[in-house]
Every structure is written in structure tokens, then in C-alpha cells.
Amino acid sequence: xxxxxxxxxxxxxxxxxxxxxxxxxxxxxxxxxxxxxxxxxxxxxxxxxxxxxxxxxxxxxxxxx
Numbered sequence: 001x002x003x004x005x006x007x008x009x010x011x012x013x014x015x016x017x018x019x020x021x022x023x024x025x026x027x028x029x030x031x032x033x034x035x036x037x038x039x040x041x042x043x044x045x046x047x048x049x050x051x052x053x054x055x056x057x058x059x060x061x062x063x064x065x
Contacts, residue, residue, distance in 0.1 A: 002048045003041040003065040004055060010035070014060070021058035025050055039065055 009018055015033040018040055022031050029044035040062075042051055048064070055062045 001041055001043045002051065003039055004052065004062040005065050006038050006040055006055065006060050006062045008060055009033075009038050009040070017058055018055060018060055021054045021060075022051060025054050 006014075006018065009015060012035075015035060018033065019031045022029050022040075022042055022044070026044040026046040029042055029046065032041040032043075033039075034041075040055075044051065052062055052064070
């Protein structure tokens with residue numbers, strides 16, 4: 001399960017956008033958002049690089065935690 005640091009994720013709307021982006025890659029993904037830590041943990045069969053790329057495309061630069 002990769003965990004991404006997403007510094008620009010600051011509110012519920014951001015969390016919703018991040019979740020939607022990840023679900024576009026893997027509709028069955030389990031997405032856990034921690035707004036306080038600005039982290040996203042994903043349980044998915046999708047490639048970690050693909051998940052990171054879709055977050056970037058959605059406007060959320062990230063790095064693996």
C-alpha cells in the first residue's frame with residue numbers, strides 16, 4: 001500500500017478530488033485520506049507510478065512517504 005505525501009491537499013474538496021483521481025485509475029481502490037498529515041494511503045492493484053501520475057495530473061504534486 002503506497003502512501004503519498006500531498007502537501008497541497010488542505011481541505012475536504014482537495015481530498016475529494018484526490019479520491020476521484022485515484023478511482024479513475026482503479027475504481028476498486030481503497031483510499032485513506034489524512035488531511036492533518038496531508039497523506040493519502042492507497043490500496044490498489046494499479047501501479048504506484050500510475051497513481052502518482054494521476055495525482056500530479058489532478059494538480060496535486062506528491063512524493064512517496
